[in-house]
Amino acid sequence: MYKIMILLLLSFLLVSTNTRAATTQSLIFVAVNDELVEFSDAKPFNFEGVTYVPVRSLATTVNAEVLYDPTENSVIVTKDNQSMKILINDNMYVTESFEKLPITVKTVNDRTLLPLRFIAEYFQLEVTFHAEGPIARLLDHNEVAQLTNEQLYLNNKEKIKAEKEKWKAAIEEEQMKEVDNSKIAYLTFDDGPNVNTAQILDILQKYEVKATFFMIEPKVWKFEEEVQRMVTENHTIASHSVTHDKNKVYHSPESLLNEMNTTRATLLGITGIDSRLIRVPYGSKPYLTKDYRDLLASSNLQVWDWNVDSKDWKNTTKEIISTVETQVASQKKKNNAPIILFHNSPNTVEALPEIIEFLQNEGYVMKAYDPDHHFMANFWNDNRI
Numbered sequence: 353m354y355k356i357m358i359l360l361l362l363s364f365l366l367v368s369t370n371t372r373a374a375t376t377q378s379l380i381f382v383a384v385n386d387e388l389v390e391f392s393d394a395k396p397f398n399f400e401g402v403t404y405v406p407v408r409s410l411a412t413t414v415n416a417e418v419l420y421d422p423t424e425n426s427v428i429v430t431k432d433n434q435s436m437k438i439l440i441n442d443n444m445y446v447t448e449s450f451e452k453l454p455i456t457v458k459t460v461n462d463r464t465l466l467p468l469r470f471i472a473e474y475f476q477l478e479v480t481f482h483a484e485g486p487i488a489r490l491l492d493h494n495e496v497a498q499l500t501n502e503q504l505y506l507n508n509k510e511k512i513k514a515e516k517e518k519w520k521a522a523i524e525e526e527q528m529k530e531v532d533n534s535k536i537a538y539l540t541f542d543d544g545p546n547v548n549t550a551q552i553l554d555i556l557q558k559y560e561v562k563a564t565f566f567m568i569e570p571k572v573w574k575f576e577e578e579v580q581r582m583v584t585e586n587h588t589i590a591s592h593s594v595t596h597d598k599n600k601v602y603h604s605p606e607s608l609l610n611e612m613n614t615t616r617a618t619l620l621g622i623t624g625i626d627s628r629l630i631r632v633p634y635g636s637k638p639y640l641t642k643d644y645r646d647l648l649a650s651s652n653l654q655v656w657d658w659n660v661d662s663k664d665w666k667n668t669t670k671e672i673i674s675t676v677e678t679q680v681a682s683q684k685k686k687n688n689a690p691i692i693l694f695h696n697s698p699n700t701v702e703a704l705p706e707i708i709e710f711l712q713n714e715g716y717v718m719k720a721y722d723p724d725h726h727f728m729a730n731f732w733n734d735n736r737i
């Protein structure tokens with residue numbers, strides 16, 4: 353338990369570091385004399401006014417040598433018989449007179465980055481900056497630099513533009529990932545489709561959010577058009593039995609499987625989509641005992657329950673909203689993606705816009721169940737279904 357807590361804390365710290373990196377780091381180009389330096393695994397960047405540069409890539413261009421010592425996680429940089437040791441974990445460096453001094457070390461993709469000014473000073477290189485690019489240029493007076501800063505920039509203009517676009521795309525991808533990992537909410541609607549379903553679809557369309565519909569077979573025939581629309585508008589369709597009668601559905605494992613397969617086949621016939629997702633009537637507890645789950649697992653069906661219950665079949669509109677808000681908050685504390693149970697009732701239609709706005713304000717993206725990324729969400733914690 354203790355280890356899990358530490359892991360959770362660490363992953364949280366990593367995520368929040370990434371967010372900060374994505375928003376406040378900016379790309380900077382580094383040149384030595386007349387040449388722009390190529391950095392492959394990690395790029396130099398500005399952070400809070402300091403330019404950090406991958407030490408190994410830079411060192412090679414100024415004829416310095418870099419030795420990494422994995423046992424103490426340190427780097428020794430040597431140039432012209434002068435050397436220093438950087439203790440990465442401690443954010444310290446050791447001078448030739450064995451004095452320990454502080455330095456901010458950054459690590460990106462296993463590369464060690466050090467402040468540019470620090471490296472320049474140590475190697476006695478002059479630093480100039482060019483606003484366009486921007487470029488930090490190191491002048492090594494052992495060799496000749498002929499270009500002006502502007503000429504250097506113009507020579508590399510296309511390369512700089514291309515790198516900047518790549519950097520921007522990488523940051524956007526990072527931000528997308530974060531949305532994917534931590535802030536998804538699932539709206540789910542049971543017992544439809546019915547006369548209210550078109551309105552629910554209208555609201556989902558207006559807010560550009562996706563949902564999952566668990567449907568009852570005879571109603572699917574009656575509201576075919578709505579079912580088609582769910583598919584066209586990228587919601588997920590799923591089965592929720594034929595009779596919804598607990599004596600019939602739970603008569604035996606076979607009767608449950610039969611009802612689900614009938615609904616599944618009807619959905620397939622109407623939409624061309626074969627959905628293996630089901631929600632059993634009244635939820636999987638207590639009815640879905642082991643023999644039921646064994647059969648569902650061997651039939652390759654996936655069962656979703658919920659972790660937020662709007663109780664919209666009995667609640668007023670106001671109560672639906674407050675119930676959802678309270679339960680979403682408690683799922684958030686547990687780091688769970690909320691899976692919210694609704695029905696296709698008039699009160700649900702009325703409450704839905706405010707609930708969507710609440711979730712969006714909380715930073716949630718509402719997605720439909722994705723069969724390619726199934727995760728366990730059943731009251732039995734049975735990972736086979």
Ligand SMILES: [Zn+2]
Binds near residue numbers: 633634
């Ligand atoms: Zn139901």
